[in-house]
Amino acid sequence: MNELYPVFLKVSQLNTLLVGAGVVGLEKLTFLLKSSPNARVTVLAPEISEDVKRMADHNERLVLVQDIYRKKYLEEKHLVIAATNDKEINKEIHKDAKERFLLVNVADTPEYCDFYLGGIVTKGNVKIAISTNGKSPTTAKRLRQLLEEVVPENINEMVENINLYRETLKGDFEYKVKALNKLTEELIKKKD
Known part of the structure; x- marks a missing residue:
């Protein structure tokens, strides 16, 4: 584990x-x-x-x-x-x-x-770390290569825009989290 x-x-x-x-x-x-x-x-x-x-x-x-x-x-x-x-x-x-x-x-x-x-993928402000718990650095390297290809180059632009939107939100923490979750849910929807 x-x-x-x-x-x-x-x-x-x-x-x-x-x-x-x-x-x-x-x-x-x-x-x-x-x-x-x-x-x-x-x-x-x-x-x-x-x-x-x-x-x-x-x-x-x-x-x-x-x-x-x-x-x-x-x-x-x-x-x-x-x-x-x-x-x-x-x-x-x-x-x-x-x-x-x-x-x-x-x-x-x-x-x-x-x-x-571990392996790290960086696209502007987005950074993804990969670990194999010290068991296989070469696997982490291959996963890094895969993610570098899969994560879109323009993801940093999206992050910057969401940050600007976040700064305009009024309300308590719970409200802001719900609004941002709704906005970003499209990221994980499967495309048919």
């Missing part, structure tokens, strides 16, 4: 530590910045790949620290992603993060994850 509770984090307002700047670290960083280009991320690694350095050259909110992992780097962080090629260091990062009540993701180790970086 999938007991995950989906949330959308404003990572531009949080401090994220990514430990590891090799292939896996680059993958995690690319995914994070694709979805949230203004994320505040500190990348920590004794060696930083050229690809990660190039990303930092074009993103002032990306800070590179060339050093080995130490607990002190968890200070003032909200999220931690452990993406080193050393399982023992990743376990240490997990332990240290949990002692500080930080949310942590350890790459390719679901039992050490408080959250997963």
Whole structure:
């Protein structure tokens, strides 16, 4: 059973530590910045790949620290992603993060994850997250590809128009919900 509770984090307002700047670290960083280009991320690694350095050259909110992992780097962080090629260091990062009540993701180790970086479809203000409960990232990828094709490109225009309509509604919360439900019910009706 999938007991995950989906949330959308404003990572531009949080401090994220990514430990590891090799292939896996680059993958995690690319995914994070694709979805949230203004994320505040500190990348920590004794060696930083050229690809990660190039990303930092074009993103002032990306800070590179060339050093080995130490607990002190968890200070003032909200999220931690452990993406080193050393399982023992990743376990240490997990332990240290949990002692500080930080949310942590350890790459390719679901039992050490408080959250997963799932598949994401973005069309303007519409964002759809996909999770397989850490069981099959490739399935999440394929579902993302399918939804990118199915969700219409003009959905953002619809969302903007509904938001404008919502601002004109008078009445209590219940009235507004009923009015918006009536307006949007056409979205799920099957076309014959």
